[in-house]
Amino acid sequence: WPHVLAHLGRFGILLFTLQFTTEKSQMCPSGWQQLVGSCYSFSDERDNWEKANQTCLLKDSHLIVINSEEEQQEYFFKHVNKDYWLGLTDLSQEGQFEWVDGTPYNAAITTWGYGQPDNTDNLEHCVHISALMEYYWNDHQCTVLMHWICER
Numbered sequence: 001w002p003h004v005l006a007h008l009g010r011f012g013i014l015l016f017t018l019q020f021t022t023e024k025s026q027m028c029p030s031g032w033q034q035l036v037g038s039c040y041s042f043s044d045e046r047d048n049w050e051k052a053n054q055t056c057l058l059k060d061s062h063l064i065v066i067n068s069e070e071e072q073q074e075y076f077f078k079h080v081n082k083d084y085w086l087g088l089t090d091l092s093q094e095g096q097f098e099w100v101d102g103t104p105y106n107a108a109i110t111t112w113g114y115g116q117p118d119n120t121d122n123l124e125h126c127v128h129i130s131a132l133m134e135y136y137w138n139d140h141q142c143t144v145l146m147h148w149i150c151e152r
């Protein structure tokens, strides 16, 4: 028995070391999740787009920017179950969508919901993931309160 325990002890230290190394290599602050190369924080609260945008900025981050199909797939089609603001608006000029971090808007990797963006009543300038549209994108009024995701 003492022999077996000695082995378990060494195994325990090995596991501890692996765990520690894995956590260190992720480099995400506590409370943030790592996926597809960035760290993400899902809000508990709901707020309008500008406040959500500002809150991310205060946390050294920006509203989530979707850079690839993979990011969209990994996050929205697999992990979420409600609406979230994205870091995408056409507030500066109608129809000219811009990502908050300056990433060029690439129509080729957008995943708009059917018939979106439609700028209903000329009032929809902020983009969100829509649970109703199976996590595809929708433009909505920026004053609507909803959850958001910060990315860093």
Ligand SMILES: *[C@@H]1O[C@H](CO)[C@@H](O)[C@H](O)[C@H]1NC(C)=O
Binding pocket: 050, 053, 054, 057, 061, 062, 063, 091, 100, 101
């Ligand atoms: C949103 O946040 C970005 C920084 O992530 C900032 O550059 C931009 O001015 C903000 N936009 C608005 C409309 O508040």
